[in-house]
Amino acid sequence: NVSPPEKPRIIKCRSPEKETFTCWWKPGGHPTNYTFLYSKEGEEQVHECPDYRSGGPNSCYFDKKHTSFWTVYNITVRATNEVGSSMSDPHYVDVTYIVQPDPPVNISLELKKPINRKKYLVLTWSPPPLADVRSGWLTLEYELQIKPEEGEEWETVFVGQQTQYKLFSLNPGKNYVVQIRCKPDHHGSWSEWSSEHYFQTPPEFRVKEM
């Protein structure tokens, strides 16, 4: 005997570059039909999801044309089966608050040899490709975490909007691992950490005198 579908629940909405966004809902058990409905603040009209496919299963994708920064989206999902239907609670989305960029890329290390001073290492990276083109529209801040390869504890450093960092106070001739992540400078959340990047400090390495 079939019962009406469980009440669906919107589990996540995310914009990777402050231009588009996607929402996902948690599907119920047995075969059910889902309808994703939304309205924009100040508008009576209710619309249906413009694209159920691009974001994968149980998702709705809003392309640039359907994405606005000036309004809050009131979203509900309706689950229907042959016995009945049930409606999720309303889920409110302000796109600026759901921006979570992809991790930074192109992490690389360069040994600098200033003439009359000791060598030091400079870590550089690039913004995630999607966000890079929009550098003024989406301003990113970065954080790096670094530890000796066999060490337990990460040291976290917030570096602001720079895409490079001078590594001074490391021990010479040691193996280290570093990761970087980024976040919009205004609302939104941290990206995942980038992949781990391993390196070894040269033997005669300068420790910061500042």
Added chain:
Amino acid sequence: NVSPPEKPRIIKCRSPEKETFTCWWKPGGHPTNYTFLYSKEGEEQVHECPDYRSGGPNSCYFDKKHTSFWTVYNITVRATNEVGSSMSDPHYVDVTYIVQPDPPVNISLELKKPINRKKYLVLTWSPPPLADVRSGWLTLEYELQIKPEEGEEWETVFVGQQTQYKLFSLNPGKNYVVQIRCKPDHHGSWSEWSSEHYFQTPPEFRVKEM
């Protein structure tokens, strides 16, 4: 035997607070009379300098009433002596692009003692008195430079529109010197550096242990 005056040259125009502006010209050798003439974009009428005195010798000062933005001033200076006269090349000025503020003021340092974390220093300053940032008419950006007192190399940090900066990565119990300067957010040029501000970091000061 007296020759006609050298061709005068307008050497600088500056607005200190995006409300008034002054232009200076390079005087010729022997006694000469100067007439400062200007016309504004889209107007046939030619006007004479409203105030030859307030800006000092060989200058013309435009008070608020005579200063307009988003319009181009076409400026010329005529030098006359008993033998003849000569006219400068036209000098085009849009006041938006000649704003150079005075340096920031009230630089001060405060030691912060968060409960379960180590102490750190916060540098604070105020915009130059003339600059009206409260109304939003002028938006300033700041840059600071800091170095150990006997050190050679300044470390420069762009801090955007904030008027404070947290000092973390300094050595405990050391003497440092810091200066700050400012610039309008889009166009115009950096102010001079503020006067040097000396301070000593407390002994048990938080250092970025890497």
Added chain:
Amino acid sequence: LPICPNESGTCQVPLGELFERAVRLSHYIHFLSSEMFNEFDERYTQGRDFITKAVNGCHTSSLTTPEDKEQTQQIHHGDLLNLVVGVLRSWNDPLIHLASEVQRMKEAPKTILWKATEIEEQNKRLLEGMEKIIGRIHSGETGNEVFSQWEDLPSLQLDDEDSRLFAFYKLMHCLRRDSHKIDNYLKVLRCRLIHDSNC
């Protein structure tokens, strides 16, 4: 965070946040317009002394806008908001054509083309936001329909290179000027309406 749901049971972006986003966008649009003008000036108009000819007004000069701090502070915020919307609307059409005409230029530099397209898009986005702000302040309104027509498309397509380059120069010169006005007025409005003139 957005106020959800508020008294009327709906959920909306606070006015202060709408202004923050509008100012970030106007700042970005002016930054792009300046960069595009400088790049075009450096690449195409050196030694042609276009500045002396460009001073005969932009297509938006029929919209009487404040020219200094005092005028900007004395004008009623409703009128200033409408002026901003009027200037933005006046740029919709020319920005569409600028992007397509830059594409047709000899080895049109990608960076100028990208900026022209990005400015067109962001200008529309800012216009949407300003209509939202006006609707919030004067409920229901989206600003009066005042805007100023642009009729210079033919000059962007002239055969004579000098005249054509001058038409591009003038359009980008006016865009840089008007986008700076909009950015400046929005920063004043934000301080006045959101921070009680105490930014």
